[in-house]
Amino acid sequence: MDRISTATRATDLFGAGKHGFKNGDLGLAIAPTDLNAAWFNGAQEELVRIIEAGGVVPDAVTLTQVQQALKRIFAGNLTPVANGTTNLTADNAGLVLIDAAAGNVTINLPAVTAVSGVGLQYMFYRKDSTGNIVTVNRAGTNSIDGATSFTITGQYSSRTIEGDASGAWSTIAQTNPGATEVSRLQGGCTATAAGGAITVTLQPGTIDFRSTTLNNGATVRVSNASAITLVIPNTANFGAATADGTQRLAVMGMSSGTAIELAVANLRGGVNLDETELITTVAIGSATTTASLGSTTARTSLAQRVLCYIDALFTTGTGWTISKVQPAGGNAASSLGSIGYGQTxxxxxxxxxxxxxxxxxxxxxxxxxxxxxxxxxxxxxxxxxxxxxxxxxxxxxxxxxxxxxxxxxxxxxxxxxxxxxxx
The missing domain is CATH 2.60.120 (Jelly Rolls)
Structure with a gap:
């Protein structure tokens, strides 16, 4: 549309060439601004086309349709979501605030084409710190970065997706500050001793593992939504005797590609932990009296990553006493490829x-x-x-x-x- 252009307009009211309207005063012989159909048609179409672009059907009764359409187009809505299932619509485009403290949350997206020609945008933000599962599902045959769904793991994590108004959602931003990113340079495990047993805990986070196919150099990213633990019993000496002094135990995360589990080994046993090979473990139990790798459940040929080291003394009849817990990284990790480590x-x-x-x-x-x-x-x-x-x-x-x-x-x-x- 354009500004009013009738002969009685208020010329240059808002600057050179920017005409406006004026009131009339018959006593002073000032004529009011004449109105014409062109201006009213322009004003009408500019507003109605915003409404229609947002997928809203114009009607004469509702006075918030422009606002509704703009919130859809520019993702200006706020939608709180708690436990259970929530079906989103175009009028939820914007911030979806998730609190899964009371239970698992399932969120179903609308069709990407819910509003013709508009790429709807949703930002999912998680508030709670529980291990409950938050899942976002596609509609129909739509895809989300090529997948059918995604999960939001960890407190204060967020993911923003935008539709292409055709058939696919794409992630345009993602953060996960609530989880601990675990790698060679940043450990994510703790260890405590009680009653001679050691409890190792891995906090929620993500680990990049090597492929379980040795001639494949791709990495496999696996997350744990909640903390996981491994208990080393006070009778599991990994071949150590009291007279052998302080032992260095290596704690590893291991995965076949879908879940993270913990394993532990005594470095004196000559186990190769430089991450170029797959590992096989035995059930740790009270019978783990050799230098083999131990885990809660016996596993075969899994990828692993060293997370931390525990220096501890084993005493027969008493169990383990921890003297040091060292996160992986720096010289502690690089030493695994040195002579004497993983060798006999x-x-x-x-x-x-x-x-x-x-x-x-x-x-x-x-x-x-x-x-x-x-x-x-x-x-x-x-x-x-x-x-x-x-x-x-x-x-x-x-x-x-x-x-x-x-x-x-x-x-x-x-x-x-x-x-x-x-x-």
Whole structure:
């Protein structure tokens, strides 16, 4: 529409070329502004078309239709939602304030095409801190980022979606400040001891795991909506004795892709925890008296991520006493790929031979210790470089010890009594 343009308009009332209306005064011979159909038709259509654009049917009785349409178009509505099921309409476009403290919440979206030509927008915000489940479902065959639904996990989490007025909803913003993002650099677990048993707790959050297919480099993101725990019984010593001193236990999150569970291992047991391999656990129970991995329920070939470390002393008949809990990250995590971590000494005398080249394919440095036979010269070659020489005058039992880098070749020219490797 345009401003009034009749001959009796108030010329330049709002600035140059911006005409307006004026009252008349017959005593002063001032004519009021004449009205014409063009201006009224323009004013009518501008307002009615806002109403219609918002999917509202104009009527002569309701005086809030422009407001209703604008709230739909610009997501200006506020809708509180509690437990149970709520079916949203176009008149809920805007902030959906969720409180699931009393129970699970299910929210059903309207069709993306509920308002023709308008991309409706909803921002879902969760207030409560419970573990109750909040699920938002599509309508019909619509999709939500290619899926049929999504959940909102964690207090103060939010997700904003907008429809394309065709058949799909897209996430345009998402936050999850109420959950703890767990990664190498930020742990999310705590541990306490009572009655000689250790209780490990993982707070609600999200972990990025490797794929359980080893030749697939994609990550799998898994969340736990509520805290989960693992109890290490006071009789589960993981092979430790009182005289062995303080043990370092590694706590891991593990997942097959749908849920997070906790597992624990004594690092003295030579378990590879550098996250390049899958892990298999036994039921932790009171019978976990070896250095194997333990979890509440035995699991096979799951992806894992180290979350924290517990330094604790095991005393027979009493159980565990914690001296330190260390979150993963920094040197504590990077050490898992160092020599001595996840490795054990293995006697390979029967499978090694002199003047034969071997290769370190373990993915980490290894240490080799060889006892040379009496009066037998020994020359150690690593990746083509001579790194040690034992003279022919050597006594039986003299030894050579050397480190083999990842992927390197190694060999001994000579004869030996024993051959052992830390691998």
């Amino acid at each position: 000494w293995q006697v390979l005398t029967g499978s090694r031979a002199g003047s034969t080249t071997y290769y370190n394919t373990t993915g980490r440095p290894i240490m080799v210790a060889i006892q040379i036979a009496a009066s037998a010269a020994g020359t150690v070659v690593v990746n083509g470089t001579t790194v040690a020489v034992m003279p022919t005058s050597a006594n039986s039992g003299d030894s050579l010890t050397f480190i083999v880098p990842v992927g390197a070749s190694y060999s001994l020219t000579g004869t030996f009594n024993t051959w052992a490797e830390l691998r």
